[in-house]
Amino acid sequence: MTKLTTESYKGVRDFYPEDQAVQNYIFKVLREVSESFGYVEYGASILEPAELYRAKSGDEIVNEQTYTFTDRGEREVTLRPEMTPTVARMVAAKKRELSFPLRWYSIPNLFRYERPQKGRLREHWQLNVDLFGLEGIEADADVISVAYNILRKFGLKENQFEIKINSRKLLDEEAKELGLDESKKKELRLLIDKKNKMEVDEFNQKLKEIAGETFSLKTEASGEVLEVIEMLKKSGITNVIFDSSIVRGFDYYTGIVFEVFDTNPENRRAILGGGRYDDLLTIFGGEKVPAVGFGFGDVMIREVLESYDLLPTYTSTTDLCIIPFNKNCFEHTSSLAMTLRKAGLAVVVDYSGKKVADGFKKADKDKIPFALVVGEEEISSGEYKIKELKTTTETKLKAEEIASFVKHLTI
């Protein structure tokens, strides 16, 4: 028989328990903060009709950067590269039944077919926070507040990140004044989006080619950008600035756009980004629905938290390991374990038949905080020596005392 490789598919990750624990921690913070602002969770399949991405993203992304294939029913299917078209589709589908405004979030996995590189894998997870049905800047401020509070909840200080805001409307006005057509305007936007990845001279040269000699990027906020910044400052969020180079890649944005940056100059890519996309739902027919949201990817979250040493250290979800002294003690052990589980503990039984000392070692290696042995003495006395593995301290307890003792020490 040919030997199979144990490697995962190229550009995706296996999550061993210690990696999964980090992922679970990240998702927990994302959920808690999103829900604390009244956002409720939704979900969808990773499979979507390919047409969904052709409509607004431009063909390039469907043809070159997505996993798109034809199924046996001759349907073109895409593994979703982003969540916004999906959530727009879902909202459009039930527009009459849903009670607006909607505050929705999800943490989907997304797929991009590109060369794997640092921070850009073929599969990643991304928090998506969206607010539908509010035109005012309160909506923009609401979603930006969620993003801000997530970063704070992860432990970042206000001076470790910066929120940069702009509006597509400013660019639209300028393009109109300059008499640029849609295609020139898009060219201008794509150039500005790449500004930080280019040399200054090259950027200025190209800017002139597209927009003429007189065009220059604004340095002063005005209109709704100013209003959003003011509203955020009033609510205590002060690390917000106007930045006319924030324009975002996707076509569908229509108003406020924003990105958050690490203030550490070594990380120059945006940590997260989003904006307003009031017109997107019209691709399904029917009227406009005001919408604003952002996406925040797990790979970037990990990198930022790692760089600021903010990732939690791993401990097992198991509270206690019970080691039966020999096979005769299995029945008592299994019954004690069930009693403790009913009292709310996560309890593993060591059925390996190895020496007690090995059982303690293995529990400690697995980062389980407590262990105890069940032998004839314990069975007859009804008292158990519970060992805290980090300190090796032992405490003698009756069965009914164990759960509260362990919970008290693990919280």
Place this chain on the structure above:
Amino acid sequence: MTKLTTESYKGVRDFYPEDQAVQNYIFKVLREVSESFGYVEYGASILEPAELYRAKSGDEIVNEQTYTFTDRGEREVTLRPEMTPTVARMVAAKKRELSFPLRWYSIPNLFRYERPQKGRLREHWQLNVDLFGLEGIEADADVISVAYNILRKFGLKENQFEIKINSRKLLDEEAKELGLDESKKKELRLLIDKKNKMEVDEFNQKLKEIAGETFSLKTEASGEVLEVIEMLKKSGITNVIFDSSIVRGFDYYTGIVFEVFDTNPENRRAILGGGRYDDLLTIFGGEKVPAVGFGFGDVMIREVLESYDLLPTYTSTTDLCIIPFNKNCFEHTSSLAMTLRKAGLAVVVDYSGKKVADGFKKADKDKIPFALVVGEEEISSGEYKIKELKTTTETKLKAEEIASFVKHLTI
């Protein structure tokens, strides 16, 4: 512009917040019970090299029932149809570093390319619970106990389901006695697996064709099957029986196999199933690793819980809606909301600018339990009338009293 459909891809589901809440409830129970037995969570990508499924499942499933496509790097990729090959790959990859026995669980989404029908969608989620590194029947009993306790935790009574156990070893022995070769043995197993879907006469006829006149299915448990049943009964699990027609479809099982059935005769399909697969890791080269596990799909869980009326009613994850009386109250409202969030509440602010009565109606429709209005009176007095929307009872509270009041009433 052509109008896009709002339908999802065929055979997959959209999870609107009320559906997602059911999913989250189900996953919570699966996680809690699995962890209570010391199983720790792992994860992986849905993308796997297609070879992984060719090795042990037989070609049929890869070619006819999976989503398999060729990527631009000429790699054959499959959307995983089951999790066992993935977890086997991950364990094999780090066999030397991992500390056995391993108790691992995951709730992956899986894909099958088949005609969508009741209970069999193209995408579903499935709890996978696996124990690696233990040869003894304690391991089989451990995973079966997890399955049993999940069903009990969901609220099923012991007489509402039945655990049916068999062993592949019994069939192997009989096949040996009858002198059946590997292909005939597989034919026999596949026939027995379909027993409940066939007429009795047709089944008996085919049985004779494959195994001869003398062969009959056993009615008495023996060997390890008996031992597992005894061990489970000692731990208080009494709805377990031997059933020689339980053989499971996949090739890779080597010992104990089991399925759980709803005792309601209207649901004749297995609710969940699993077994021992000690040889599977050898497909990656290297030695055998004893392994036993089971899978439990979300679609079946929903159906069973629905049929026994055990699904929870939806309430929002949002605790409180704050309605500012007018725009002048936005700043105070947003600050009150932040204070309450810091105290642990999930608080949404109604920025719609609609009438207060509409705000209350919308909060109630969204299944948010509490709401309050912030007007000039509240701002000057520092007291808020908090309304429980179900009962319409109002209680006057200071800001610092609100969080504990709401938490007390929502737990």
